[in-house]
Amino acid sequence: xxxxxxxxxxxxxSVLFLVVVLVLVSSLLDFVGLNVRGTRGAVARxxxxxxxxxxxxxxxxxxxxxxxxxxxxTGTALSTGVFDVNVATISAVLREITATGYVPDKINTxxxxxxxxxxxxxxxxASFFYGIQVGEGGLVMGNxxxxxxxxxxxxxxxxxxxxxxxxxxxxxxxLGRIFDRLQVSGHAxxxxxxxxxxxxxxxxxxxxxxxxxxxNVYTNSMSNCSVDGDAxxxxxxxxxxxxxxxxxxxxxxxxxxxxxxxxxxxxAEWKSQAEAGGTxxxxxxxxxxxxxxxxxxxxxxNMLVDNxxxxxxxxxxxxxxxxxxxxxxxxxxxxxxxxxSEAIIADGLADVVNNVVFQRAGPxxxxxxxxxxxxxxxxxxxxxxxxxxxxxANGGINIANNANLREVTGWRVNLANNASITYETGLASxxxxxxxxxxxxxxxxxxxx
Numbered sequence: 001x002x003x004x005x006x007x008x009x010x011x012x013x014s015v016l017f018l019v020v021v022l023v024l025v026s027s028l029l030d031f032v033g034l035n036v037r038g039t040r041g042a043v044a045r046x047x048x049x050x051x052x053x054x055x056x057x058x059x060x061x062x063x064x065x066x067x068x069x070x071x072x073x074t075g076t077a078l079s080t081g082v083f084d085v086n087v088a089t090i091s092a093v094l095r096e097i098t099a100t101g102y103v104p105d106k107i108n109t110x111x112x113x114x115x116x117x118x119x120x121x122x123x124x125x126a127s128f129f130y131g132i133q134v135g136e137g138g139l140v141m142g143n144x145x146x147x148x149x150x151x152x153x154x155x156x157x158x159x160x161x162x163x164x165x166x167x168x169x170x171x172x173x174x175l176g177r178i179f180d181r182l183q184v185s186g187h188a189x190x191x192x193x194x195x196x197x198x199x200x201x202x203x204x205x206x207x208x209x210x211x212x213x214x215x216n217v218y219t220n221s222m223s224n225c226s227v228d229g230d231a232x233x234x235x236x237x238x239x240x241x242x243x244x245x246x247x248x249x250x251x252x253x254x255x256x257x258x259x260x261x262x263x264x265x266x267x268a269e270w271k272s273q274a275e276a277g278g279t280x281x282x283x284x285x286x287x288x289x290x291x292x293x294x295x296x297x298x299x300x301x302n303m304l305v306d307n308x309x310x311x312x313x314x315x316x317x318x319x320x321x322x323x324x325x326x327x328x329x330x331x332x333x334x335x336x337x338x339x340x341s342e343a344i345i346a347d348g349l350a351d352v353v354n355n356v357v358f359q360r361a362g363p364x365x366x367x368x369x370x371x372x373x374x375x376x377x378x379x380x381x382x383x384x385x386x387x388x389x390x391x392x393a394n395g396g397i398n399i400a401n402n403a404n405l406r407e408v409t410g411w412r413v414n415l416a417n418n419a420s421i422t423y424e425t426g427l428a429s430x431x432x433x434x435x436x437x438x439x440x441x442x443x444x445x446x447x448x449x
Contacts, residue, residue, distance in 0.1 A: 044103040044111035047080040049449075051101025052115040055083035056442070059097045060119055063087070063440035068095070068121065069336050075106065082106060091339065093431060095119045095440070118446035121439065123340070123431045124269075126368075128261050128389065128407045131167065131423035135260070137376075137396060137412025141165075141182065145415035149423025150186070154257045155412070157182065157190070159197070163415075167423075168201070172255040178205075187215070189255045202229070204252065220249055260393040261409060267370060270343050270432075274298050274318035283321070286311055286329075293334070295342070302348070305329040313342050313367070322348035323369070325356045337361035341430045346371045350392075352381045352403075358388045364426045366406060371395065376412065381405065381419075389427070 055076070062070035072086040081103040088096040100114040131149025132139060138155030141147070141163035150167035151157060157171045159182025171178050171190035178190040178197055187201035194209040202215040208222045216229040223237040230243035277296025284299050286292045286309040295315030302321035305311045310330040323346040325331055333342055339362040350371040358367050368389040371378045378395025381388075381403045389407045390397055397410035399419040407427050415421075 041111065045113060047103045048101040048111040048113035049115075051078060051081050051083040051103065052099045052113045053101075054078060055085045055099025055101065056097055056115055056117055058083075059085050059087055059099065060440055060442065063095065063119060066336070068338065068440065080104070089338070090118070093121050093123050093340070094443070113449070116446075116448045118443040119440045120443045121441075124266070126262060126266070126341075126430045126432065128409065128427040128430070131165075131407060131421045132413055133258065133261065133409045134413050135393065135411035137410070138171075139412075140414045142414075142416035142419075144418050146418075146420040147415075147423075149421065152255075152258050159183070170255045170258075172257045174254055176254055191254045206251075206254070216243070218249060218252065220251060262370070262391065262393065267345065267372065270316050270370075271298070271318045271345060274316040274345070277315050303346075305331065313337075313344070316342060317344045319344070319346045319348070322346060322350070323371075324351045324353075326351070326353045328355050328357070330357045330359060331367060332359035333361035333365055333367060335361050337365050339364035339431070341366040341368060341432050343368045343370060343432060347373065349373055349375060349377070350379045350390075352388070353383060355383050360387045366427070366430060368430075368432075374411075379410065 059070065070087055074084045075082050081101060082105055083099055083101045086098045090096055096116065096118055098114065098116050100112060102109050103111045130152045131147045132151045134153040134155060136155045138158065139151060139153045140158045142160050144162035147165045151165050152170045154172045156177045157169055159180045161181050163181065164183045166185045168186035169178055169184045169188050174191055176190040177192045178188050179193065179195040181196045183198045185200040188199045189204045191205055192207045193203055193205045193211050197211045199211060199213045202218065203211060203213045204218045206220050208217065208219045209224055211225045213225065213227045217227045217231045217233065220234045222231065222233050222239050225239040227239065228242040230246065231241040232246045232249045234248045274296045275298040279298045279300065281300050283301035284303045286305045287307055289308045291310040293312045293314050295313050295317050297315065297317055299319045303319045304324045306329055307327045310332065312332050312334050314334045323344065344367065350369055360366060366387055366389050368391060370391040372394060373392065374394040376396040377398060378392040379390055379397040381390060381399045382401045383403060388405050390405055392410040394411055396412040396414065397408055398414045399405065399408065400416040402418045404420045404422060406422060406424055408421055
């Protein structure tokens with residue numbers, strides 16, 4: 001009897017032990033399974049992150065391959081899953097990239113990860129603050145010519161019947177002079193202002209004769225004038241003053257000389273960027289309705305685009321000879337420029353004649369034509385040149401026959417026959433691509449998971 005009891009107790013103990021072991025094994029298996037699932041989840045999340053990173057890398061590569069026109073893609077498969085990419089345009093030089101990775105796919109998703117980052121492209125800047133900026137050669141405005149903006153001249157400003165400057169006018173230095181039937185809607189600043197000049201704002205200078213001023217006058221000597229506002233002067237002869245008369249005038253310095261907006265170093269760098277794209281030996285002619293993409297490129301001879309031909313600019317162009325655009329030619333920026341601008345440089349003369357059309361890529365983009373020639377007729381522009389910026393810091397620019405430009409900078413500028421300049425505020429902060437070596441890169445500090 002006692003033996004049977006002991007046998008039963010052993011059986012119960014064995015069963016209990018087996019139950020305990022099974023419980024422990026089950027718990028261990030659950031623990032192992034939980035760790036396996038956790039490890040698999042961690043691996044999947046890491047794979048999703050790698051897929052999203054691959055999407056970012058693909059987007060930057062595509063931006064450089066497509067000149068910034070890439071907008072994204074969906075469902076791109078790799079070995080561990082798929083990714084989506086969306087590229088949003090913030091500005092001409094900034095993109096927002098969103099990449100999302102899915103493991104193993106977008107339907108049976110185990111893990112997903114999203115990354116946002118911004119990409120930018122290298123640029124150089126240039127600032128044009130005046131509708132016309134002129135060197136010591138001065139500005140000559142013929143009959144019915146028009147500048148919608150400010151004018152700064154290191155020489156004289158010579159007007160004529162119907163010539164109008166809607167902004168302020170500055171003629172710098174001790175020889176500065178604004179004269180001859182010119183109408184200045186803003187303020188006028190010069191050592192001498194004379195000969196039937198009409199000023200809508202204030203007038204500042206050392207000597208004034210035969211002027212009509214709607215604002216105030218600040219001068220040492222004034223004669224044969226009409227002033228609606230107050231007058232600050234030392235001597236006065238035959239002048240009417242609508243406001244208060246204040247004497248003596250303590251005087252002020254003449255406007256200082258202004259440097260040209262583009263340095264020789266910047267122009268040399270742009271030439272190097274053009275040359276990096278290859279060299280055309282001799283002349284280049286695009287004629288009779290043909291079309292050609294060009295740039296970056298150096299041309300050792302002349303360039304002619306004529307007779308309804310179309311030139312699409314894809315990079316900087318440097319012409320060691322002369323440039324002629326004529327007879328309904330179309331000069332356009334490639335659409336990939338967006339709001340970026342581009343430069344065409346000539347060592348020789350530049351001529352734009354007979355209804356040439358310049359087309360921008362975006363609302364803030366422009367075509368800048370530069371000639372480094374010191375000839376007094378370095379740049380001739382006739383009959384329409386909208387959106388063009390003309391630059392000849394060493395030579396003369398002649399604009400005539402209803403031509404309308406956005407900005408002009410030259411050592412000497414001559415406007416004739418209803419020519420006009422219409423300044424746009426975006427010219428104060430132009431952006432140019434840094435050339436063929438410029439690339440889209442991730443902007444530091446913008447990586448977000």
